[in-house]
Amino acid sequence: MNKLTSVDELKHAALEIRKNLLNLCSKQTIHIGGDLSIADVMTVLWQYQMNYNPHDPLDEGRDRFILSKGHASAVMSFNQAAIGCFDSNDVIKEYASDEGRFSMHSCKLINPYVEFSTGSLGHGFPVACGIAAGLRLKDNLTSRVYVVMGDGEQSEGSVWEASMNAVHYKLGNLVAIVDNNGLEADGKIEDITGLGNLADKYRAFGFRVCELDGNDIAKIKNQFDNLPSPDSDIPTVLICHTVKGKGISFMENQARWHAGKITEEQLKLCIKELESGAK
Numbered sequence: 201m202n203k204l205t206s207v208d209e210l211k212h213a214a215l216e217i218r219k220n221l222l223n224l225c226s227k228q229t230i231h232i233g234g235d236l237s238i239a240d241v242m243t244v245l246w247q248y249q250m251n252y253n254p255h256d257p258l259d260e261g262r263d264r265f266i267l268s269k270g271h272a273s274a275v276m277s278f279n280q281a282a283i284g285c286f287d288s289n290d291v292i293k294e295y296a297s298d299e300g301r302f303s304m305h306s307c308k309l310i311n312p313y314v315e316f317s318t319g320s321l322g323h324g325f326p327v328a329c330g331i332a333a334g335l336r337l338k339d340n341l342t343s344r345v346y347v348v349m350g351d352g353e354q355s356e357g358s359v360w361e362a363s364m365n366a367v368h369y370k371l372g373n374l375v376a377i378v379d380n381n382g383l384e385a386d387g388k389i390e391d392i393t394g395l396g397n398l399a400d401k402y403r404a405f406g407f408r409v410c411e412l413d414g415n416d417i418a419k420i421k422n423q424f425d426n427l428p429s430p431d432s433d434i435p436t437v438l439i440c441h442t443v444k445g446k447g448i449s450f451m452e453n454q455a456r457w458h459a460g461k462i463t464e465e466q467l468k469l470c471i472k473e474l475e476s477g478a479k
C-alpha cells in the first residue's frame with residue numbers, strides 16, 4: 201500500500217483502527233484499554249513511519265518492530281492489516297481461535313509478520329536491544345528497531361538492564377516507546393510501583409528522551425520526523441502520555457477496562473461516540 205502522509209489521513213486511519221478494535225471487542229475479550237491508548241502511536245508507526253514491506257517481511261533492510269507489551273496484539277494486527285499483510289476481517293474472524301493467526305499475545309509462530317513473540321512483560325525490550333546491536337554487527341546502518349512498552353512494564357528489572365546495554369552499545373538505531381497511560385491491569389501505576397520521573401530515569405541512563413501527547417497524531421508524526429539518523433550513537437525513548445481506553449468515555453482511565461468484552465448495544469454507542477469525536 202501507499203504510505204499515508206498527512207495528519208488528516210492518519211487521524212482517519214486511527215479512527216478505523218479504533219472501530220476495528222471495538223468491533224473485535226464485541227465478539228470477545230481483548231486488552232482494549234491498552235490497545236486504545238497506543239492506537240494513535242501504532243497507526244503513525246505502521247502506516248507512516250516504518251520501512252516495512254508486507255510482501256517481503258524478511259527483507260534485511262526493513263525496520264523491526266517489537267511489541268513488548270504483547271497483550272496489545274489486536275492493535276498491532278489491525279495495523280498490519282491496514283498496510284496489506286492480511287484482511288482486517290481475518291483478524292476479527294480468527295483472533296484467539298484455535299486455528300487462527302492472531303492470539304491474545306503477539307505470536308510469531310502463527311503470524312509471520314510478528315518479529316518476536318511477546319506477552320511476558322519485560323522480555324521484548326531486551327530482545328529489541330539485542331536485535332539493534334545485531335544490525336550494527338551486520339553493518340546495517342539504515343534500519344531502526346522500534347519497541348513499544350507499557351508503563352506498568354517499567355517495573356520489570358530487565359527493562360533497566362537492557363537500557364544500560366542500549367546506551368553502552370550506542371544503539372542510536374533503537375527507538376523505545378513507552379505507553380504512559382498511568383494504569384496497569386489492576387490499578388494505578390503510582391499505587392503499585394510508582395515510576396517517579398520516568399523521563400529523568402531514562403536521561404540518567406543516557407537516552408535521548410522526548411515526552412509527548414501520545415494521542416495527538418500531529419505530535420507523534422513530528423517526533424518520528426525528527427528522529428536522529430539510525431547510524432547515530434544515542435538510543436531514543438519516546439515517553440507517550442496517553443489515556444487508557446482513549447476515545448470511549450466509559451473506558452477512559454478505568455482499570456476495569458484493561459481487558460474486557462462489550463455488548464452489541466455498547467458497540468453501537470462506541471461507534472457513535474468515535475464518529476462524533478472525529479467531526
Ligand SMILES: Cc1ncc(C[n+]2csc(CCOP(=O)(O)OP(=O)(O)O)c2C)c(N)n1
Nearest residue numbers: 234319320321350351352353379383384385
Ligand atoms: C512478567 C509478566 N507479569 C505479569 C503479566 C500480567 N499482565 C498482563 S498486562 C499487565 C499490566 C501491564 O500494564 P502496562 O504495562 O501499563 O500495560 P497497559 O496498561 O499499557 O496495557 C500485567 C501485569 C505479564 N503479562 N507478564
